[in-house]
Structures are given as C-alpha cells and as structure tokens.
Amino acid sequence: xxxxxxxxxxxxxxxxxxxxxxxxxxxxxxxxxxxxxxxxxxxxxxxxxxxxxxxxxxxxxxxxxxxxxxxxxxxxxxxxxxxxxxxxxxxxxxxxxxxxxxxxxxxxxxxxxxxxxxxxxxxxxxxxxxxxxxxxxxxxxxxxxxxxxxxxxxxxxxxxxxxxxxxxxxxxxxxxxxxxxxxxxxxxxxxxxxxxxxxxxxxxxxxxxxxxxxxxxxxxxxxxxxxxxxxxxxxxxxxxxxxxxxxxxxxxxxxxxxxxxxxxxxxxxxxxxxxxxxxxxxxxxxxxxxxxxxxxxx
Numbered sequence: 001x002x003x004x005x006x007x008x009x010x011x012x013x014x015x016x017x018x019x020x021x022x023x024x025x026x027x028x029x030x031x032x033x034x035x036x037x038x039x040x041x042x043x044x045x046x047x048x049x050x051x052x053x054x055x056x057x058x059x060x061x062x063x064x065x066x067x068x069x070x071x072x073x074x075x076x077x078x079x080x081x082x083x084x085x086x087x088x089x090x091x092x093x094x095x096x097x098x099x100x101x102x103x104x105x106x107x108x109x110x111x112x113x114x115x116x117x118x119x120x121x122x123x124x125x126x127x128x129x130x131x132x133x134x135x136x137x138x139x140x141x142x143x144x145x146x147x148x149x150x151x152x153x154x155x156x157x158x159x160x161x162x163x164x165x166x167x168x169x170x171x172x173x174x175x176x177x178x179x180x181x182x183x184x185x186x187x188x189x190x191x192x193x194x195x196x197x198x199x200x201x202x203x204x205x206x207x208x209x210x211x212x213x214x215x216x217x218x219x220x221x222x223x224x225x226x227x228x229x230x231x232x233x234x235x236x237x238x239x240x241x242x243x244x245x246x247x248x249x250x251x252x253x254x255x256x257x258x259x260x261x262x263x264x265x266x267x268x269x270x271x272x273x274x275x276x277x278x279x280x281x282x283x284x285x286x287x288x289x290x291x292x293x294x295x296x297x298x
Contacts, residue, residue: 004145005079005081006144007083008026009083009141009142010025010026010027010028010111010142011028012086013084013085013087015111016084017285019117020119023116024115025114025117026103026112026113027113027114028111028112029064032053032064033102035048035052036068036072038099040069040073045069046061046065049061071113071115076096077098079095079096080146080155081093082146086194088282089125089282090123090125091123091137092119093155094118095117098115100114130153132150133150133154134191138188201253205253206222206253209232213233213235213247221234221239232251234247235247235249245275247274247277248270248276248277252282254280254281255282256282258283258285260287262288263288263292272296274297
C-alpha cells in the first residue's frame, strides 16, 4: 500500500502554477475560510456554512463542508497530494508537509485554506495513464481521496485490472450525489474529447482548427504541410483576407507549454488590424498568458 493520496483541484485547476510556485495546496470558500478551525465536526462546519451563507442550498453546503472538513482534519502530514492542470494536461504530485494553515493574504486568490506541499519537479502526463485512473481523477470535486488502484499507478506505474471500476471515495452525501455525478460525467466527456484531439497528428490538428473556424462562418486558407512561416491558417469572411477580421492562426501540436518568447514572436509579426489565434495543445505558461494579455493585437 502506497499511502493516502488526495486530489486538490484549486479553482478547477486554474491555481496549478500558484500551487507549484508557492509549494502549497489550497482551497477557497473565502467567506467561510476565516472561521475554519481544526477539530470542528462536519455538523458544526455545516451549521456555520449555512449561517454565513443562508442562500446556499443544503446539498451544496453539505458537499462543501465535507470537502473542507477532509482538507482540515482528515489529511495528514506525509500523505500524498495531487493536482491537475486542464490546460497543460499534466498532474503534479507531492508530499503534504504541514498541518492546516489559514492565509488571509491569499483569500482573494481562493487559497485561504492551505497546506504546505513539497511538489515533485517532474509532472505526470495525463496521456500516460490508464482510462480508469484518468476517469477517477476527472471528478469535479475540489477535494477527494484518490482510490488505491489509481495511487498504485501514479506512484508505482502499476496499471489497474481491466475490470476495475472508477470511483471517488467518500465523495458527498446522497442529496448532492446526482448533481455531482452529472458534473463528473460532463468533465469526463470533456477530458475524453481532449484525449482524442491530443492523439491527432499535426496535419489533422491543423485541419480541425480550420474546420472549427469554417463552422463559425469564416473561409480559411491552410498552409501546405511542412511550411512554417509563423502562420498556419488565415481565416476571414471573404476567404482572401481583404475583409476584416483577418485572423492569423498558428497551431502548435506538442506536449510542451508555449512560453512568452513564442507569443512575442507570434505577436511581433502581425499587422495592427490583424487578429491572432494561437492554438497550443500543450498549454501556455503563466508568462505567455501575461504576454498575450498586455498585447495590443487581439
């Protein structure tokens, strides 16, 4: 037995880089976070949640307090933590090295309830995992315990038996189970589509992007295979690029994140009236997103 492991999905995975940079795992529930203390029972937390946010449905409050209680009281130093980046399609593994901590300075970032984690340097590629483990890790719950079969694969590379049933242990009460199940099915389907897309070769990926643009009413020009002139597709209403908007598309179909330098190079070659679309199946670094946000080219 490899030990307990907890999935902690801060803000749907958007806090992945913050977790790694700050060497923590954290959850939000910001109005509630200042009042959370170790030792409070689930019922005490539930009553407190309803007192602070009386408009919350009981099922939602029950689900939230259950996850908060597990993060504060059930997790232990020495347990494993895992988090996921939907944009990069990678998992980060690490060891929990502290008790529960309250961080008022992180409340606005949705990280007020935290634990220190020593994250591993190497990430785990989602595509290298079995379907059962991928589906289990696809739950939309912010906090849940990872089943043993998935832990064994993540830590030791042992693939689960073909007949294993994906599950989430100790998830929520019966009242909220149906809505959580529907959300989980939606997330599993969404990630499954991304899995299929990731298996396309570069030409297929380029044609898929062009097809999506055509479905939106644009006419497209696709660069020949092997050409790399900083633009793979040109999309416009007339098909010639005379009418605005003229959209210049670059497609990068690879596992690595795109960094700020690639974004600067892409933006630097655009005319002031161009619109840019940069498609990366490996995701973007935080610096790349910042570079795109401050650009005058849309």
